[in-house]
Structures are given as C-alpha cells and as structure tokens.
Amino acid sequence: MILAVASGKGGTGKTTVALNLALAVAAHATQHSHPQVILLDCDVEEPNAALFLQPILKHRGEVGVLVPDVTADRCTGCGRCAQVCQYHALAVVNGRVLVFPELCHGCGSCALCCPEGAIREKMRVTGVIERGQANPSIQFAQGILNIGEALAVPVIRELKRCLIPRGSGPYLVILDAPPGTSCPVVETLRGSDVALLVTEPTPFGLHDLELAVEVARGELRLPVAVVINRDGVGDQGVERYCQAKGIPVVMRIPMDRRIAEAYAEGRPLLEALPEYRQRFLDLYQRVQEVAKQ
C-alpha cells in the first residue's frame, strides 16, 4: 500500500503522523511477518522527518533538470528553439541563443525541434536525494531542494523512484507530503492508494482541509481519511465537515503539552509516549480499510 500524508495547511502534524506510523508498523513487523516499511520525505523544500528518525544515509545522489546546451558552431540562429519553448527559457538575440536555465523545465522539446541538431542536454543540479535505513528496519529516503531553486517537482519525481519495494512481500510506503495544494503536492499524491489528511480543528485547518480534499479526492480520485491533531482546541467545524462529506476521521490526537515538547526536542512521539504505539497500529488498520473501499 502507498499512503500519502498531506494537509493543505502547514504545521498540522504531517511529519508526526507519517513518522510515528512508520515506527509503529515497522516495530510490529519485526515481531510478526508484516510489511516492509518505506518512508519518503517528499517535503523537499523543508524536509524534517530525518531530524526525528536519525537514519543512516549511505547513498547520496544529485538530481536536477536537463537543460539545453547549444553547440555554437552548429547553431544557425534560426530561433526555432525559442519558439517551441513554453517557459521562455531560450531567446535568440543577434543570431545567438541565450539560455535561462532556471526557467527550464527539462522537457527536451528544444533539442527535438532544432533542425541542425545543435542542442544537447546537460544536467543542471537542483537538489539531492539521500537514501538509507532507520531503526527499526525502515527504508528511508528524502529529497532536498537546493537553496534558491524554484522547482520542487523534479526532485520529488526523482525521489519517488526510490519507493520500489524489494522482493514481492507486502509493503507500506508512506509519503510525507509538502504543505499546500499545488504541483508539488500533486506530484507526491499521484499514484498513491490513499491520502491521509492531517488537520487541526480551527477555521484555518478546516479551510485548508477542504482544499486538500479537492486535490486528493476531486482531482486525483483517491480515497481520503482525516487525522485531527490538537483535538480540543478551536471549534467543531472540521468534525461537521467530515461528517457532511462522508470522510472518516481515523485518529484524534489531543492537544497535549508533552507531545509538543517531545516534538520541540526532535523526539518521536512514540518514544516519548509509548502508549501511542497501539493507536498508530489501529490507525494503520483503519487506513487499510479506507484504501480498500
């Protein structure tokens, strides 16, 4: 099963849910013959899961975008490349091609269209992917967008190639999504079996939950379930909304200063409050049921 943890609003507890679910299921799996657990931190602008997991990251690879590299003595300055580029990443000035690599999406259309075969492509590095292992037996990978780079999607796309499980046994892939509802979130959610949306019971939480539901259920047709974090603050709006839309609320995490303090220190919730282990295993059960529907 591929499970994406998303939220719309930032800071609602996506990483807390993704990581503690991974820890609970992985610990359980060592005692019973259960799924391989893979956790991917897809919030490549601000990845945080590794702070809590402290994984050993053995593999590190650069990722980027293939940008045009014009061979000057073949180029006739015809301007076809600039004409076909939809992102204004190429311009022809005084018969010479200027490339603006930071605008390039790496589609390769300019190279295909150049009548002289004067465009090759070279990799422009925009981030890194790190892969490794965390205890207990969690395969972990994260993408990190380089500072000053605009495009998160190519890094996420490359990161998601890490999710292919070894062997044929059952697996649980957990994707920790970035906040928001635009292209990086879509890239993360695409191909998942279920979206778990983490929210808080406030007007901001509700507003952004509605947008997240529009993306996950409306655009991508994924089954969705909701986790209410900091339950007890705010108002009843989120509960009423979920009921009206027939969205199951599969977990409620109360407002609890001990949880906030463990989070502040970078300690996983399960380590600080082990009694939550069973609750996260129950969450796994319920999400599996939602995914099957």
Added chain:
Amino acid sequence: MKQLVILSGKGGTGKTTVAAAWAHLASQEAPIVIADADVDAANLELVLAPTRLETHDFVSGNVAVIDSQGCTACGTCVTVCRFGAVVAGNGSYAIDGSACEGCAACFYQCPVQAIRLEEQRVGQWYRSRTRFGPLFHARLFPGKENSGKLVTLVKQHARLLALDTGASLLLVDGPPGIGCPVIATCSGAQTALLVTEPTASGVHDLQRILATAERLRVPALVLVNKADLSTAKTQEIEAMCATRGVEVIGHIPFDEQVTRSMVGGQPVTAQADSPASVELRRAWERARALCLG
C-alpha cells in the same frame, strides 16, 4: 512605500496570525495595502473578512489534448513526454492533465497533428476591501501549476495601488517553503519577517529560509512564536541569528487567545491585553522602526 513580507519556511508557525495582527496595528497608524501571497491555501481572508470588489481569471500555461479521432496510436508522444502524462487509451492515447506540464513537446512531435494545446484557467485573483485596508489575494485552483506567476500578479497589483494611493506600507503574508512561490514573494521586498517556532523542525527550516532570503538579498528579521515551548531551542535560534547578523525582534508566548481570536475571525491584537498581543505590538513597533524608518 516599503514592502514587508512574512515568511517562515516551515508551515503553521503563525505567519497569518502575525500578518493579521500587524495589519490591524499598522492600519491604525497610516493607510496600508495588504496582499496574501499564499495562493495555495490563503487564510488571511478568514480573519480580514474581505468584501470582494473585483474578480479576475488567472489563465496560465497550456495542457495538451489528444484528438482520439486523429490519433494513430503511433506512440511518439509517449516517447517524448518526460512527465509521464501520456496514458494508453482504447486504440489511441490520452493526456493526464494533472501530470502534463504544458511543454508542447508532444504537440510538435506528433506526426499526424492530432494534439492541440488548450490554455488553462488555473485560478482567480481578487481586489477586496477590508477594515484594515485594500487586500489583494488569489486562489490557485487545487492541484494547478504556476503559483509563482500568480503571486507575482497579486503583488504587482497590490504594489501599484500602494504607489497610487500613497500608502506607506505593503504588507505581504507569504507561503511556506523556500521554492517558487516564496521566491516570487520576495521580489521587491525591503524586509522579510521570518516567523519560527522553537522546535527541531522550526530551527532546521529557519536555517533554510534565512539562507534563501540571503540569496535573494532581502534583509531578514526573526520572530519566535510559542517561544516558551522550549527555552533550549529558543536559545539555539538566537545563537543562529546572532551568527548571521539577523535580529530577533520578539518572543511571542503560547497564548490560547490566539486560537480563540482565529475562531472569532479577529486579529489577536483586538484583545490588546492578551500576552501574545502585547508582544506582537512590541515586535511591530520594532519592525516599523527598522523597516519604515
């Protein structure tokens, strides 16, 4: 006219709470213009309760469409598409609009011209009136691209009105992260206020947004929210800022009034004596002195 943008790197640290409070305080002193640059999940309007005066469509980018009648299923489009957007259909191919980046590579390579490009209406932007001044805000439709362009558009219109009306300040509530919409938000700003929280994630993410602001040459100020959650992490933030020569202009204590005000659709500073309000006012006075001179 000065432009102050509120950012955070990490989501949910309190950007919008600060933006609403400072809009309230600043508008009591001089006319201001407000912009919400979080076009994915715009929450400022939940507090400012705007009256919409103008609504404009945001048309940006294309999506490829395959004419199933003309398609000979030769598969060229599948080969050239680097975004996995071409899906096999019944005797022809089709485009998955959520994956298509509108690069037009397939359009130019299709040997039978069975592919066309359609412009996409991907969002709306609004000019509104609020009790604290004019508000420019937008909504990118869920799952769509080009949030950076929409941010630029919103800010351009806000800036022009601020210049026309002689407003002293353009206050911009920004998006989370460090990528495309954040870079667009920073353009033209004199000051970036970075709202953080004393948690492991908060410290990590602050480091990345500080580096981003430095790269974009926007002077930063830091405001620590829920500062009493962890003294150790608050000290870590102060040390990090001192090393970089960035001033920490305030420490907002955890205060239940913040959520109560949000539920009531009010800036927290409407309750002038609450602990968070007192510190928000003090921080505003410092930011005003530094940013507006």
